[in-house]
Amino acid sequence: MSAISFTVNGNRQTLDVAPMKRLLDVLREDLHLTGAKEGCGEGECGACAVLLDGDLVNSCLVPALQVNGSRLCTIEGVSTEGRLHPIQQCFLERGGAQCGICTPGMILATHHLLDKYPNPTLEQIQEGLAGNLCRCTGYMRIFESVQEAAKAGAV
């Protein structure tokens, strides 16, 4: 076991965990942050995506030790006191969420995308979200949600 310490959604955490435990399991099991989902366990689907020092990562591929000293943002940290972030609001209004299982990862990927390109082109959106699979929507409502969020100056 190793002691690791990091911040999640602004809260400092110190945990004693197996160093190779997947960050996804640390979040879900040790911290009870279940917003990150396991879809494939091999970094293909993006359902477990979180922001690690501002980078979008698949938490199923990140060993716990690697987050020591880092700053994490999960879906639970995107809203403020129950108030939806503009990205969340746009996903809700525009049909960007159907079954909802990819939605946490998709919203964090959008956050990351809009950080990089506040007014993304459709191509930038398509590329920026290509690591997050959605089986329900065909992505069209998601693209619209992202465009609306950009218009609202979401990030």
Next chain:
Amino acid sequence: MSQRKPILGASPLRKEGRAKVLGAAQYIDDLSLPGMWFGATVRSSIARGRIRSITFSPEIDWSQFAIVRASDIPGENTIVHLTKDHPCLAADAVNHPEEPILLLAHPDKTALIAAVRGVSIDYDELPGVFTIEESEAAVENNDIERIIWPGSDQGGTANCFKQYLMYSGDARETEDGLAAAFETADYIVEGEYHTGAQEQLYIENNGVIAECNKDAEGNVTDVCVRGSMQCPYYLVHALTLVFNLPEDKCRVIQVETGGAFGGKEDFPSVIGSHAALLAMKCSHPVKITYDRAEDMAATTKRHPSRTRHRTAVSKEGKLLGGSIDVAIDGGAYATLSPVVLSRATIHAPGPYQWPHIRVRAKAMATNIPPHGAFRGFGAPQSLFGLERHMDKIARVIGLTPEEFRRRNFLATGDCTATGQPLVEPVDMQHLLTRALEESGYHEKLARFAEENKHSSIKRGVGFASFMHGTGFTGSGERRLNSLVYLDVLEDGRPQILVSSTEFGQGTNTILSQVAAQTLNLPYDDIVVAQPDTSVVPNSGPTVASRTAMIVGKLVERAALQMLTMLRDDVKLPEDYSPAEFKAAALAYRAKHGSLRSSVRYEPPAKIFWDDDLYRGDAYPGYAWAVYVAEVAVDLNTYMATCTRFDALQEVGMVMHPVLAKGQIEGGVAQGIGYALYEKCMWKDGRMMNNQMTNYIMPTSADLPPIHVHFEEVPSIHGPGGAKGIGELPMDGPAPAILNAIENATGVAFNTIPLLPEDIFERFTSFTTPSHGGSEDIDPLTDIDTEVESPEVNA
């Protein structure tokens, strides 16, 4: 009081949407019960054989594990669907790879990985059959060794789960008519079309948590399973047999479900029964969640198919007669194959007038994990064959695909191939005109033909015309006899109680819209009860594009009945405000203790269906559509890409434009995957690419713009004039795309999925002499289609 702004046809926020965007929605793997253990499945490593022995590794302390084998099942060892051939756990014999044999549970889920490996099973292997053709050959040759399914007293014959023979009229007259048609036809066109298996690939894998209570003697008194599923009452039925318990002792609760698409229609009966057996054995709640590899390897997929057409056509382009033979690969057990085959059969003739048609259909057994429900449910398979064949015929007789279809479309007042009169308006001519206009089809047809001469990227356009029946087939809805409740809670808010589940498609939202509109109350006031079979009635399974039209109509009727109850009993005024409704509802509750409006399905008048002859009103209503695909085929990489998609459909009145668009776009995306990306690779009955890494579904970067168009024609069947929508968009994309590829390249491809290697192989075979390079690129000589005609034969 003024009438509120209509909520049906508006796009209120998805009921459970807020929890979903917050990441707060709780799916099965997010839930935990006190003292919960974890379960795992030991599966067959071979396709077919007899179990000789099971040995447990001495290196593991098995006393720490709960172990369930077939002999532990207190009731029947069966997962019931339509027949009881499918065991819950293999007892003596296995019939497909990954067949469940043993179940293990342990408090620490990490201990299970080694434990599953620590069980060794020895088999006497038997020969397997892995394709429709091998299964047929075994029957034809009376090869007893390869008769892998014996038939059953609930239907089916050796290696064949089900057969249908459907005629457009009296059998003898139709046969005579067909014989005459083929005798006198100007052209006879034959074709064979194949579709592959397709994984549903919901992003949330199958998962459940089960609890089990026992009496002092250790007998099971009741079980409770919660999990990711479409049809809670299907699982109740399965549990009653496995545990030999009455229905009210088998409680099932659906929790937030991360996608389903049919993949969680029948399969939860398997995993739910397994978890409940483990809970019985270890006396703890047990959670089983599959990982992706297990889910893909062991659970259901879309049935592979082969459709053969033989069609008699006049030189004026009229269909004179047709023979269609559909075969689907059902896998090792019957499961839902007979009903999937039924939908394939009824949809095989498409939206056309056939003076004489015969459809023969069969579901064959193979030693592959059972294939099951997937959006479209047989229709995408037979419609792929039909709509490719329609383009073929058009080419042979020298008409455009458009003109040929126009000369044969069904119209209002015509009868379908099952003899169902189309009473509600149908205007395929207009749908085709509008779809071709919206997509710029004619302009592109001309432009691409010109541009292709000078480019190695060949572009093309193609379309498919089709329909999808909504609701259960034939007498199915009558048999389901669905029931819904509408209550008023103690705070005065109405609550909808149905077993229809939400898994992304919008059940909660549209049913709330129906209740809000009918009760003339704000949408936000409507509550939807969690589907818990101890609370909600059986409103039927959440399948077959039936929720909006059938269950929605029941919710509408329940709301109307509630208003009558309130008017009659507590004098709710004709014209009331939400506050007056609440006051009246609470007064009713105070007087009677509760307020419940209960409504049962009533078949529409004059609906007639003959299950033996396969004649009559096959579906209460049909959605009609024309889909147009634009493609680019790169002859350097042999990659075919869909570059634009237009989906026009008539689905009655649109209840929720945002959700409806999302349904169509999502279905089209799955259809594009079905056509161009998603290939299940099989080896001896086992899926070899059971990972997202090598089973490729479309990403956001792969899909073209999808333009969705609705033609709104009110239907008498659904609430607010709506019809079903869920499955329709799966039917059209694949044939439209392959028609477009033929338009782009001049080459007819008749098998999906169509991957770059398939295109490469076909193109290089034209130019490489060792591959018999005398073939030319003329589509009339394509490898799958035979043409007989006076002109061609002369």
